[in-house]
Amino acid sequence: MNVHRSYPMEVSEEGIRRVQPLAQSGLSRVPPQYIQPLHTRPVFHTRTEPRNIPLIDLSFFDPTRRASTLESIASACRDWGAFHVTNHGVPLSLLGAIRRTGRAFFTDCPMSEKLRYACSTTASEGYGSKMLATSDQQQDDAQVLDWRDYFDHHTLPLSRRNPDRWPEFPPDYRDTVARYSDEMKILAQKLLALISESLGLRASCIEDAVGEFYQNITISFYPPCPEPDLTLGLQSHSDIGAITLLIQDDVEGLQVLKSGDGGVDKWVTVEPLSDAVLVLLADQTEIITNGKYRSCEHRAITNPDRARLSVATFHDPAKTVKISPVSELIDESSPAKYRDVVYGDYVLSWYTKGPEGKRNIDALVLDS
16 A cells, blocks of 8 residues: 655755755655666675775886786776776875865755755756656656765866855865865876776877866765665766766765676675775776777665765766777777767767666667
């Protein structure tokens, strides 16, 4: 029997429900809008699988170590599309500061203040809850929402960066985000150079194909969830741009999809490492490398007891840039695997059709 229940909520002017006050209301069951279809619900079991994605130390001052570092990157990009990096050059104090200020906004800032920065549309800059939505075919295409609130910042190019649109609390929030943005750009450039070199390409190859970075920083807050087996904090997807750099707090929740033996894919929980930055290859890099390296399909699961925070920094092309496999990786034995795509068209498709894993990049695969 279906019993109508009312849930306390805080909404923006656009009527979008916020997850954090919902979680704080003491409810024992999640509202129907957050219940995932059966085939996408997480499966919780005892941990017997390997849980550590590749970990790569970037402090290769000894030239003899550079070759082995590049091979480690190549292996991680082929097999996972993701890896942790340490000794990455970003001050560890800054990693701590962005976590601290982000958490302070979500946990200590009054809702009335948060709503001053509410997003006006899906995926626009500001405080939001509904960036992605999937459809449940068994419930008349009703949208299923993620168990997550977030703040999205437009940080690069500098012409897009307007700190007045960011929170004033805590007092160092705006300065911390700006400094973090600059450091993440440097690291993204370093990583794309290493990824290019690991394929035998010139160091600037992938960055040249991407062009000027359009960078967004999204701080995500995943409140405790009373029914984690029915929900997702963030549904399965691969990122649409070139490269994503992510840090977590100490609460597990991020999972990446790893291809296994016999073609059986398996969700692997990424262990949080406080000093490391997680590198996620995104779809445009898979296209540029002609599929030699894969973008990483990932999702976030929820936790019944603890809130979780993550900070994702996205580096994307401009929407006018045409992306295609680089000519150096195409020959008779390795023909082009993907058709060319204007990045803005790819973004529009992604937000129109929804993510659903990697179906958007799969749609670009050429017939062999």
